[in-house]
Amino acid sequence: MKNGFTTAILHSDLEAPIEHFSVHKPMHAAVAFGYPDSRELAKVFKGEAAGYAYGRQGNPTTAALESKVSKMEDGIATACFATGMAAIASTFVALLRAGDHVVSSSFLFGNTNSLFGTFNTWGAEISFVDPTDVDNVARAIRPNTRMVFVETIANPRTQIADLTRIGELCVEHNLIYVVDNTMTSPYLYRPKKDQASLVINSLTKYIGGHGNALGGAVTDTGLYDWTKYSNIYDNYKNARPAMWGIQQIRKKGLRDVGATLAAEPAHRIATGAETLALRIEKSSGNALALARFLAGHPKVTKVYYPGLDDHPQHKLAGELFKCYGALMSIELADGIDCFDFLNRLELVISSSHLGDNRTLAIPIAQTIYWEMGAARRAEMGIAESLIRLSIGIEDTDDLLGDFRQALEKS
Numbered sequence: 040m041k042n043g044f045t046t047a048i049l050h051s052d053l054e055a056p057i058e059h060f061s062v063h064k065p066m067h068a069a070v071a072f073g074y075p076d077s078r079e080l081a082k083v084f085k086g087e088a089a090g091y092a093y094g095r096q097g098n099p100t101t102a103a104l105e106s107k108v109s110k111m112e113d114g115i116a117t118a119c120f121a122t123g124m125a126a127i128a129s130t131f132v133a134l135l136r137a138g139d140h141v142v143s144s145s146f147l148f149g150n151t152n153s154l155f156g157t158f159n160t161w162g163a164e165i166s167f168v169d170p171t172d173v174d175n176v177a178r179a180i181r182p183n184t185r186m187v188f189v190e191t192i193a194n195p196r197t198q199i200a201d202l203t204r205i206g207e208l209c210v211e212h213n214l215i216y217v218v219d220n221t222m223t224s225p226y227l228y229r230p231k232k233d234q235a236s237l238v239i240n241s242l243t244k245y246i247g248g249h250g251n252a253l254g255g256a257v258t259d260t261g262l263y264d265w266t267k268y269s270n271i272y273d274n275y276k277n278a279r280p281a282m283w284g285i286q287q288i289r290k291k292g293l294r295d296v297g298a299t300l301a302a303e304p305a306h307r308i309a310t311g312a313e314t315l316a317l318r319i320e321k322s323s324g325n326a327l328a329l330a331r332f333l334a335g336h337p338k339v340t341k342v343y344y345p346g347l348d349d350h351p352q353h354k355l356a357g358e359l360f361k362c363y364g365a366l367m368s369i370e371l372a373d374g375i376d377c378f379d380f381l382n383r384l385e386l387v388i389s390s391s392h393l394g395d396n397r398t399l400a401i402p403i404a405q406t407i408y409w410e411m412g413a414a415r416r417a418e419m420g421i422a423e424s425l426i427r428l429s430i431g432i433e434d435t436d437d438l439l440g441d442f443r444q445a446l447e448k449s
């Protein structure tokens with residue numbers, strides 16, 4: 040990145056010739072693109088010329104966001120999708136075949152966990168391991184393992200994967216290393232520095248930041264050698280080898296599946312991304328202050344937050360990330376009903392989202408992790424009384440005050 044993080048995001052639209060000198064990339068709603076020379080259209084289809092063929096494969100507004108995300112992640116190319124889940128599903132659909140094996144973190148976003156269960160029924164087997172220790176990942180590798188998938192800070196219990204060592208292991212075994220960077224965002228952590236091959240972000244969360252647009256992205260860091268990957272289809276070997284992976288993800292995932300990010304949400308996300316650094320600094324500062332307050336409160340029995348000294352990966356988090364992020368989970372003292380407590384919060388909103396400017400809270404076992412059942416919840420370390428908090432950018436005193444009054448009344 041030529042400039043600092045925020046400067047690069049703010050000024051990237053002006054690097055390409057932009058219509059009417061507008062400072063934002065305009066919103067291009069056209070589905071079709073007409074070519075005065077029909078030969079040019081054929082070239083675009085074959086990938087011999089740059090351009091757009093049909094809105095499902097991309098549009099200029101989304102392409103501008105893709106280049107912003109590539110800058111943020113220091114990648115060589117990005118494909119955007121309608122949601123974060125579409126980005127994950129498309130990556131797997133595009134790159135795996137029946138008989139392949141994947142090692143995944145067992146501490147996963149709930150819907151990713153459900154999706155991986157589906158792939159298991161299709162013949163691509165996924166093993167789940169505790170990724171806080173690289174040895175667990177190493178033990179799960181088999182001759183047919185193609186990929187390792189981890190999240191940075193797990194939601195909701197905030198376990199932190201052994202990201203550096205897992206990266207080294209993947210290089211050693213020539214495995215595609217996929218890091219879901221949603222919880223940290225490229226401002227707190229760049230998976231490329233730990234040798235990630237592909238970085239996934241749910242743009243819906245911190246990057247968009249305002250709870251008004253869904254989106255997802257897959258970024259190729261340029262580190263994986265696709266000529267060594269047996270699942271690249273011959274017709275996609277026309278581009279230079281560095282582009283084989285992302286081209287196959289675009290073709291199989293975006294074009295064939297069709298979970299396209301439209302221009303309007305892409306524009307909203309691009310605008311939100313301009314303040315990513317400012318928002319995360321503020322929400323992470325709030326989170327640290329609140330975690331310390333809650334950890335010292337007699338009615339709170341447990342606070343899971345990487346910024347606290349007693350977090351099992353506190354030191355690792357300090358080494359890996361710029362700060363400790365804005366997500367935490369808490370358990371309340373016996374006898375306090377978590378629903379009653381949430382209803383007493385006046386400012387904090389009961390909501391399933393995270394990464395918003397507003398502070399949001401949700402009881403996990405009864406909502407997001409309800410479908411998987413008590414046994415899998417226990418395996419993932421999810422207590423029945425666990426409450427997840429996504430901390431926003433409110434004024435710190437207001438936030439602490441709200442939790443103080445709700446706990447006093449509990």
Ligand SMILES: *Cc1c(COP(=O)(O)O)cnc(C)c1O
Nearest residue numbers: 122123124148219221241243254
């Ligand atoms: C929210 C989330 C996703 C899915 O993103 P959507 O945009 O909601 O589809 C994937 N991974 C993680 C870690 C998430 O928090």
